[in-house]
Amino acid sequence: MSVSKKPMVLVILDGYGYREEQQDNAIFTAKTPVMDALWAKRPHTLIHASGLEVGLPDGQMGNSEVGHVNLGAGRIVYQDLTRLDVEIKERTFFANPVLSGAVDKAVAAGKAVHIMGLLSAGGVHSHEDHIMAMVELAAERGAEKIYLHAFLDGRDTPPRSAKGSLQTFEEKFAALGKGRVASIIGRYYAMDRDNRWDRVEQAYNLLVEAKGEFQADTAVAALEAAYARDENDEFVKATVIRAAGQADAAMEDGDALIFMNFRADRAREITRAFVNADFDGFARRKEVKLGDFIMLTEYAADIKAPCAYPPASLENTFGEWMAKHDKTQLRISETEKYAHVTFFFNGGVEDPFKGEDRILINSPKVATYDLQPEMSSAELTEKLVAAIESGKYDTIICNYPNGDMVGHTGVMEAAVKAVEALDHCLSEVTQAVEKVGRPTAGYR
Incomplete structure (x- = not known):
């Protein structure tokens, strides 16, 4: 006869924090x-979620990935940002066999080296210093055709902050006497992660075909034109960078493409569009047989x-420990x-541990989450409460994304609505937890 379990429930309110200032x-x-x-x-207690406490450089803001890995x-757990900073400082980055091998192969064949990634100082998905190091690596190893495809941030950085970064790279290419920013x-x-393939398709066509909705002579001019269209960095539309007399930067068979994002979740979709033979997210108008597609880190098993920096093995994580002790667990978000x-x-x-179940609730299909700040929290709560009361699980790990996803829009009114929606959900969750005989506590 099975005994009904009283689960330990960890509810993560993503992006929900503590600040004494009221404004x-x-x-x-x-x-x-x-x-x-x-x-x-x-x-209750407060916990740190940034800097040295989570394996990041001192003063570096935390993020969702880092927080969940440490939890x-x-x-x-020392993070990829820290690891890469050290590798570049000690110049071991420039001898990385995967990166240097891809460049050498392209150079020997007279092909181009394409570098893509989030051009950002945010340090969440990438860092522009790492992209600069990759440009230098390619130049040092003799690449003549170096094309940078810059994804602009505006979420982990101020909404209109890309100009300085683009200027820095245009100045770098001018100093090298070769290479250029080829697209923004x-x-x-x-960097979609919610299967909105119509978005990814626009980026793919820009990179592969050198075709976009707009064109400009320089990256800075392209950005200024985007701002004039009222597009912040995050939403800049596909723009080809090519001045009169410059060669087309469309990808050709044999070219190398190096993806400089170190965080996996928003790198997967566009990566699959390039490397999966059976890709069906959208109809690729042009398929290119790259000499190499390099992931900076492993985006998915x-x-x-090829991966330049394979993941360091993490042993005895919470999920692994639970499985070893024949405990059941649920992950839901x-x-x-x-x-x-x-x-x-x-x-x-990637794969669930023994005794680990997973429930995925589809996020709403809206352009930005300020349009639906409650997101899918009602359905998520319904499933979570049912799981708590089922008596099936020893542990339940749940993430409510509203604080992070709505907060990133910068719309105060929507953020307030998101917080109030979460509070309503917490009412149902705490009642369910107390009903099965578990105490409740909190942290921020």
Whole structure:
């Protein structure tokens, strides 16, 4: 006879934090009776989620991936950003056999080296210093045709902050006497993670065919034109950079393409468009047989492409420990954070552990989440409460993405609505937890 279990429930309110300043503070402004009661009557604490405490450089802001990796590991895990910074400083990066091998192969065949990635100082998905190092590596090894395809940020950086970065790279190429910024496009298109393939298609066509909605002589001129169209960095439309007399930067068979994002979740879709023979996200108007497609880090175990920096093995994570002790566990979230409660929480392990179930709730199909700040929280809560009351699980790990996804839009009114929607959900969740006989506590 099976015994009904009383699960330990970890509810992660992604992007939900603590700040004493009240101005522009959505959490302070919102009506949150449930969280207020938990904070007043239940054990609670504040935890650090940035810098050295989560394996990042001192002063570097944290992010969802880093937080979930550290939570799942139960210890400080040094991150790819830190690892790459050290490799570049010590110049071992420039001897990386995967990166240098791809460049050497392209140079020997007279082919181009294409470098793509999020041109950002944010340090969340990439860092522009790493992209600069890759440009230098290609130039040092004799590449003459170096094309940078810049994905613009505006989410982990201020909305209109790309100009300085683009100027720096244009000056670098001028100093080298070779190479150029070949295209710019907002991360909204190039770095989707919710199967919005119409967005990814625009980025793919820009890179492969050198065709976009707009064209400009320089990257800075292209950005200024985008701003004039009222497009912030994140939403800059596909723009080809080519001055009169410059060669076409369309990809050709035998070219090398190096993807300089180190974070996996927003790198997967466009990577699959390039490397999967059976790709069906959209009809590729042009398929190119690259000499090499290089992932800076491993984006997914089933993506068959060389990886410059394979993942360091993380042993005895929370999920692994639970499985070894024959405990059952559930991971549940919306599409936007599903990878975080599964892949990242499990230390980069793609497949579920023994006894681990997963529930994916589709995030709403809206252009930006300020248009639906509650997202799919009602459906997520319904499934979560049912799982708590099922008596099936020893542990449940849940992520509500609203705070992060709506907060990134910068729309205060929507952020307040998101916080209030979360508070309503917490009411149902805490009642379910207490109903099965578990205490509740909180942290921010």
